[in-house]
Amino acid sequence: SWTRNSKLKxxxxxxxxxxxx
Known part of the structure; x- marks a missing residue:
């Protein structure tokens, strides 16, 4: 979830x- 959020950002x-x- 965190990694995904980072990628989205x-x-x-x-x-x-x-x-x-």
Whole structure:
């Protein structure tokens, strides 16, 4: 669960990075 949450957070950060270069 924790690892999954970490991966989700990482994916969200990647999405934000893509949205805001």
């Amino acid at each position: 990482e994916q969200a950060a990647k999405l934000v990075n893509l949205s805001y270069p």
